[in-house]
Amino acid sequence: MIDAALLLLRLLLGLGAVFLLGYGWVALLVPRLRDFRTLERLAFGFGIGATILTLWMLALTWLGQVFSLILILAPPLALTGAALLLKKLLPRRANGTVAQAFQPAAPPPPTPYTVWDWLFLGLLAALFLFAFLRAALYPMWAWDAIATWGCKGKIFYQSRGLDLTCIDAHNYYPNLLPLLLSYLYFCLGRVNDHLAQGLFPLWGALLLALLYSFLRRMGLNRTRALGVTAFFALNGTVFIVHLYIAYADLPLAYLALAGVGLLYLWFTAAAPRGSLALAACFFGGMAWCKYEGPPLAATVLLAAVLTLAWLRPPDLKARFLGLGIPLLGLALGLLPWRLFAALRHLEMGADHLQQLYPHQLLAGCSYLAAALADPFFFGFLWPALALALILSGRALWKSPLLFLVLFVAGNLLAILLAYGLAPTSAEEFPSYVRATLDRLLLHITPVAALIVGKGLKDLQGRPEE
Amino acid sequence: MRNWRRLLFWFLSALWGLQVVWLAWYFAPEVQDVAWRLAQDRTGAAIRQEDSYYRWLLSLAAIIPPQASYVFLDNYQAGKEIEARYHLAPRRHTLLTPDVSPGFLFYTLCQEKASYLIIREGDKPWESADAVHNSAGFRLLPTPGPGLIFQVDHTRLAGKFYD
Numbered sequence: 200m201i202d203a204a205l206l207l208l209r210l211l212l213g214l215g216a217v218f219l220l221g222y223g224w225v226a227l228l229v230p231r232l233r234d235f236r237t238l239e240r241l242a243f244g245f246g247i248g249a250t251i252l253t254l255w256m257l258a259l260t261w262l263g264q265v266f267s268l269i270l271i272l273a274p275p276l277a278l279t280g281a282a283l284l285l286k287k288l289l290p291r292r293a294n295g296t297v298a299q300a301f302q303p304a305a306p307p308p309p310t311p312y313t314v315w316d317w318l319f320l321g322l323l324a325a326l327f328l329f330a331f332l333r334a335a336l337y338p339m340w341a342w343d344a345i346a347t348w349g350c351k352g353k354i355f356y357q358s359r360g361l362d363l364t365c366i367d368a369h370n371y372y373p374n375l376l377p378l379l380l381s382y383l384y385f386c387l388g389r390v391n392d393h394l395a396q397g398l399f400p401l402w403g404a405l406l407l408a409l410l411y412s413f414l415r416r417m418g419l420n421r422t423r424a425l426g427v428t429a430f431f432a433l434n435g436t437v438f439i440v441h442l443y444i445a446y447a448d449l450p451l452a453y454l455a456l457a458g459v460g461l462l463y464l465w466f467t468a469a470a471p472r473g474s475l476a477l478a479a480c481f482f483g484g485m486a487w488c489k490y491e492g493p494p495l496a497a498t499v500l501l502a503a504v505l506t507l508a509w510l511r512p513p514d515l516k517a518r519f520l521g522l523g524i525p526l527l528g529l530a531l532g533l534l535p536w537r538l539f540a541a542l543r544h545l546e547m548g549a550d551h552l553q554q555l556y557p558h559q560l561l562a563g564c565s566y567l568a569a570a571l572a573d574p575f576f577f578g579f580l581w582p583a584l585a586l587a588l589i590l591s592g593r594a595l596w597k598s599p600l601l602f603l604v605l606f607v608a609g610n611l612l613a614i615l616l617a618y619g620l621a622p623t624s625a626e627e628f629p630s631y632v633r634a635t636l637d638r639l640l641l642h643i644t645p646v647a648a649l650i651v652g653k654g655l656k657d658l659q660g661r662p663e664e
Numbered sequence: 665m666r667n668w669r670r671l672l673f674w675f676l677s678a679l680w681g682l683q684v685v686w687l688a689w690y691f692a693p694e695v696q697d698v699a700w701r702l703a704q705d706r707t708g709a710a711i712r713q714e715d716s717y718y719r720w721l722l723s724l725a726a727i728i729p730p731q732a733s734y735v736f737l738d739n740y741q742a743g744k745e746i747e748a749r750y751h752l753a754p755r756r757h758t759l760l761t762p763d764v765s766p767g768f769l770f771y772t773l774c775q776e777k778a779s780y781l782i783i784r785e786g787d788k789p790w791e792s793a794d795a796v797h798n799s800a801g802f803r804l805l806p807t808p809g810p811g812l813i814f815q816v817d818h819t820r821l822a823g824k825f826y827d
Contacts (some may be wrong), residue, residue, distance in 0.1 A: 322684065336701060336711075337711055342746065345746050346750075349750065350749060354753050357753065357754045365757065366749065366756075367757075391708075394708070435683075436690065439687070579679050579680055658669055658670075
């Protein structure tokens with residue numbers, strides 16, 4: 200019993216260090232930390248901390264260093280601390296025009312929680328109680344968890360480095376998640392895959408915290424924001440199952456939501472200063488999290504460029520230049536691993552770029568439509584999104600909502616294209632789609648929930664034009 | 665809010681309410697299992713111990729040194745090979761299918777300098793059974809379970825070249 204409590208404590212301390220590192224980076228990147236609520240700082244901090252920490256572990260491998268807990272944690276924490284100290288000591292520059300871009304609204308007086316608030320919070324609490332117990336009490340079992348992510352995490356811990364010599368399991372995949380799992384094993388002092396799986400409900404909770412925060416910043420009151428958050432979490436089985444299987448899709452969905460949400464706030468001039476720098480970290484995280492990350496991030500940037508070109512805001516040129524910041528983040532997340540893989544002669548997967556199979560493209564359309572409409576996967580979230588878009592009317596074409604819609608639509612098209620290019624046999628194709636479609640949709644579903652939230656806000660009155 | 669929009673909102677909310685009830689029903693068996701395991705204190709590693717395949721892999725891990733290589737004969741789709749790879753890591757792992765010819769099996773064992781050959785007894789017979797049983801390079805180890813393990817002396821195998 201004492202041993203179990205100590206292990207849990209070590210896990211919590213390990214996760215706490217990731218939060219601390221990320222929190223430090225949030226404080227470094229934004230001019231005024233108090234522009235962000237505590238919930239936002241924590242939700243942003245964990246993703247940034249995980250990205251920085253695992254990229255540092257990649258750097259350690261590059262430097263030929265053997266992993267140890269001290270070597271993994273001490274240098275990034277010390278450097279972040281020193282940078283924060285330096286920031287505090289340096290005289291602040293005048294904020295000028297940038298400061299006028301965002302004026303945080305005075306915090307509204309605290310309102311009592313309604314019955315609906317308690318109901319939504321109760322539903323979410325019940326969900327996470329189940330998800331945490333289901334994740335942390337059962338050993339790692341799901342296919343990709345033991346075939347790829349968990350297996351690599353275990354090997355990196357055992358070999359004290361990013362060693363891929365003993366396995367051949369998509370070795371070119373990025374390693375944010377395996378390295379984070381191996382870091383947790385270092386914290387625990389052993390491979391304990393069931394306790395380390397507690398990471399995933401935490402990641403799900405942070406995703407919901409981000410979704411709630413973005414909805415609040417979009418102008419929804421507490422009850423509506425909580426309602427949409429619960430509507431997202433408790434709709435269909437995909438999100439719930441991903442809370443307790445150790446797949447990289449939930450972290451990628453979190454990173455995508457953070458990147459897209461921050462850019463959307465930037466479009467609506469509701470983003471606190473420093474939001475683009477934070478978004479850059481999440482773009483880097485996307486590239487470092489999963490093989491689908493860079494194309495996902497590219498669709499975000501493409502949607503942003505198209506939206507700017509269509510809406511033509513007065514500061515168009517500055518806006519275009521601003522997009523260079525997340526682009527830089529994407530490059531910083533992508534290049535270290537690509538260079539490492541090239542230098543180590545790791546074979547990159549390129550089998551998806553051969554030729555287009557039109558029959559697969561057509562079959563993919565019907566599978567995709569079925570997955571979006573079938574309540575088993577995402578409940579009524581996608582039908583609700585369709586309704587929200589219909590109700591938004593012409594406002595869609597005249598507001599930054601277009602950015603969210605282009606991102607979601609672009610990814611649906613990208614999924615279809617990927618199926619059209621997939622080199623599978625006719626017999627294998629249905630099972631290939633079954634094994635991948637729900638996960639690919641999970642990456643963009645939190646953003647779909649943002650659009651539903653916007654639609655709910657517009658239900659109160661005419662959509663903004 | 666216009667009336668029809670309000671109606672639409674409540675209609676969708678009612679559908680969602682039904683969805684939440686359905687989810688509770690759908691996940692009820694898992695919730696029951698979690699509660700039962702908590703009450704019985706049968707969690708974590710104890711769950712793995714319930715699986716005979718895992719117990720067999722543990723006995724293999726005790727035999728195969730961590731720096732050794734092995735060839736595993738099974739269908740990837742069965743999902744058992746990935747379990748073996750996970751539990752036997754960091755031992756170097758190579759997968760071949762049961763219908764692999766004796767020539768290619770011997771060649772791979774030589775190329776990978778594999779010291780062990782593991783065959784999971786699945787639904788398909790393995791093509792190289794006779795060749796392996798008749799070769800002096802293999803020694804069947806007595807580890808009862810859902811498969812066979814042979815110690816391989818690849819220096820005694822004729823398989824340096826495969827065309």
